[in-house]
Amino acid sequence: MDALSSIMKIAGSGMHAQSKRLEITSENVANANSTSDTPGGEPYRRKTVTFGEMVDKSSGASMVTIDDVGRDMSDFPMEYRPNHPGADAQGYVKMPNVNTLVEMTDMREASRAYEANMNMFANGRRMRDQTIQMLK
Template sequence: MDFSDTMGISASGMRAQAKRLQVAAENLANQETTGTTAGADPYRRKTITFKETLNRTSGVSGVDIKEIGQDQTPFETKYDPSHPAADANGLVKMPNVSAMVEILDTHEAQRSYEANLNTMQITRSMLTRTINLMK
């Protein structure tokens, strides 16, 4: 494995974690988004899964987005007969987004992103030192 392989692995990890942060931010932004008509479904939490990818040229693995799916957890209901999305019983379906889960997910993604960035910086530093030794 050479320096470019290490940089490629870290870059793929950073891209994946950036997308993970984007999904969590979208979920947080929509945690109160209900349907607009009676009985309509609200925003459904998005999920993200990753997959290992192999660079056939170098033989080095990285990470990529496998799928952005939807959490199939049932919606909770809230009694609010004045809401436009309330059903005949006055119940409104609420999004299946937990702010705590999303915040924890953003913290984990941020730490992973930082770890990959740190790896890139160390690799760059090692490469610079190697070039300086060759002078």
């Protein structure tokens, strides 16, 4: 039974991690056009998620955890918008460093990973229930 409990703990940690990844990706997409209204001001900076390993003390299982929610320090693209309140003297506005195509790809990958962990959790629960039925 301990192995089956570990399966569910590992899958649960995976679902939690991928859920956080989806949350961060959603924030990035929502802010893909969020600029500063101040000339030379900073627009929205893309967030990134870094995963790490955590060993469960009770079972010894390696589970996934969120190590860090950081910021993508790549340069901001400049866009010519002379009438924008955040435009510099030359008429350029710093745009967020968010590529929505990359974000949508990350979202799809995170959704599939979440689904895989959910299936693993369901299989672990089903196996546990079958074991209990056999012991009756």
